[in-house]
C-alpha cells in the first residue's frame with residue numbers, strides 16, 4: 001500500500017488545488033491532505049479545513065487541520081525544517097512514500113519526511129489560478145472556484161421594498177439578464193400554503209425558510225445572487241403586522257450582509273393577489289424600509305419609474321457592483 005501527502009494553505013481552495021489533490025489520490029492508495037493555517041490569515045482556517053473536507057468527502061482522502069503558528073519560510077527561523085517535521089509527523093502516515101506539490105520546496109519537504117517528491121504543475125499551466133488572484137478578484141476567477149467557495153465570494157443583491165412594487169419579477173428578470181439565479185420569497189410559499197393566512201408564529205418559519213433558500217442557492221449562483229427580499233424586510237413585516245419581531249429573527253437579519261440593496265418605490269399601480277396586506281399603507285411602508293436600510297448601513301439604490309426604467313437602473317447598479325474590486 002502506498003501513502004502520500006499534500007500540504008497547503010488553501011487560501012481559498014480552488015481548482016488548481018483540486019487538480020493537485022485529485023492527481024495525488026489517483027497516484028497513491030492512501031492520501032492525507034494537511035490544511036495548514038495561521039490565525040492572522042484573511043479567511044478563517046477552520047472554514048478552509050471544512051471546505052477541503054467537503055470537496056473531497058467520499059473520495060477516501062483524509063483531510064487534517066494543522067493550526068500551529070509555524071514559520072512560513074526557511075528564512076524566518078533557523079530550525080524551520082525541524083519545526084515543520086515535528087508538526088507534520090503526528091498527522092501523516094508512517095512511513096510516508098510521497099509528497100505532492102507544485103512548489104520547489106517540495107523537494108526539501110519530501111527529503112525531511114523521508115519521502116519521494118512528486119512534482120505536479122509548477123507552472124500552473126493546467127489550472128492557471130492562485131489563491132492570491134482569487135482573493136484579489138474572486139469574480140474574475142469564478143470558474144476556478146468550487147461551489148462551496150463560490151458561495152463565500154458571491155455578491156448578494158437584495159430586492160427590497162413594499163408589496164406590489166415588482167420585486168419578484170425584477171429579481172427573476174435580473175437573474176436571467178446576469179445568467180444567474182433568484183432566491184424566491186419564502187413568505188409567499190408559506191402563506192399560499194395557508195390560503196393567505198399569516199400568524200405571529202409564522203415569522204420564524206418564514207425567516208428560517210428565507211435564510212435556508214438563500215444559503216442553498218448561493219452555491220448555484222453565477223457571481224451574483226438576487227434575493228427577492230431578505231430577513232431585514234421580514235423584521236419590518238413582523239413589526240407592522242404583529243407589533244414586534246422575535247429576537248432570533250432580528251439577530252439573524254443583522255448578521256446577514258448584502259453587497260447591494262435595490263429598494264423599489266411605490267410609484268406603480270397596485271396589483272391585487274392572495275398574498276397582499278397593505279394597499280393603503282404602501283408609502284409609509286416604503287419610508288420605513290428606507291429608514292431601516294439606513295439604520296443598518298446598507299448600500300442601496302431606489303428604483304423608480306416604469307418597469308423598464310427600474311430594470312435599467314437595476315442593471316446599471318449591478319454592473320457597477322460587479323466591476324468593483326473591494
Ligand SMILES: NC(=O)c1ccc[n+]([C@@H]2O[C@H](COP(=O)([O-])OP(=O)(O)OC[C@H]3O[C@@H](n4cnc5c(N)ncnc54)[C@H](O)[C@@H]3O)[C@@H](O)[C@H]2O)c1
Pocket residue numbers: 007008009010011015016017019020036071072073074084100101102103105109120121124127128129130131
Ligand atoms: N516555502 C517553503 O520553503 C516551505 C517549506 C515547507 C512548508 N511550507 C509551508 O507550506 C504551507 C503551504 O504553502 P503553500 O503556499 O504552498 O500553499 P498553497 O495553498 O498556496 O498551495 C498548496 C499546494 O497547491 C499547489 N498549487 C497551488 N496552485 C496550484 C495550481 N494552480 N495548480 C496546481 N497546483 C497548485 C501549490 O504548489 C502547493 O503545492 C505554508 O504554510 C508554508 O509556510 C513552506
